[in-house]
Amino acid sequence: MSRLRHGTNRAVLLGVGAVLLVSGAALASTTGLVRDRLPAQWPRLPAGRTWLDGEALGHWRDQGWWPALVIAALSVGVLLFLWWGWAQVRPERLRELPLGQPGVTLSGPALAAAMAERAESVDGVARAQVTLLGRPRRLRARVTLVLAADGRPEAVLRDLARRAVAEVRAAAAPRSVEVDARLTVRQHKARRLR
Missing domain, CATH: 3.30.70.1350 (Cation efflux protein, cytoplasmic domain)
Structure with a gap:
């Protein structure tokens, strides 16, 4: 495996791991079990937080372009992930x-x-x-x-x-x-x- 591919793999895995860790910690801080054990100075999300209120959700429902954009972005993400996975398992020519x-x-x-x-x-x-x-x-x-x-x-x-x-x-x-x-x-x- 080339150094560039090895470095890219580590950077991608580090980035994905950091995003998942921060997201998981933020979501876990909304539950009472985790929330009570966290130090008082740590930031946390409120327990009764609503991610989208009715007014914001109604505004998004009125816009017809965003479902297509979300589906296109997710499709591109899946294709990039599949391409990256294929690049990892295919045999590399010996230079x-x-x-x-x-x-x-x-x-x-x-x-x-x-x-x-x-x-x-x-x-x-x-x-x-x-x-x-x-x-x-x-x-x-x-x-x-x-x-x-x-x-x-x-x-x-x-x-x-x-x-x-x-x-x-x-x-x-x-x-x-x-x-x-x-x-x-x-x-x-x-x-x-x-």
Whole structure:
């Protein structure tokens, strides 16, 4: 997780937590049980407080624009919350992999391209695409292989594990590398018979 995302997460959680804490404390101070135990100098809401009196409520009912505005604002808030949640759980592409010495890194896309090139050299593979996901301590490689017409899946997977996967695990050692391999078959155009 990047530092910016990590800092943004903490700031959002701190802000939401502060709003909920202040709101909960304010609402709790209206009950007699909590109100009697609070120090006298602390601010509190009156026990019989009415949030909207009849006149103010009638004024709001006369305005036709505010329900649509409230619904739109709540919808935008829910969409932003869903987007933020999705951004937290989606796997992040690996940009660079730190190696043993400080300042020495290996580019994630370069490692993925090398693994794809090595996977394409396996017999029976027509095309390969590799995406590296995860964090530098725990990597995940998503490998999509398009098999040639004569490619056998068992042999391709065995050769892939022996060549490309073994080399990536050796390059990333001592980190663990999980590999998700997806096999598809090259589509052939149907021949027409006359």
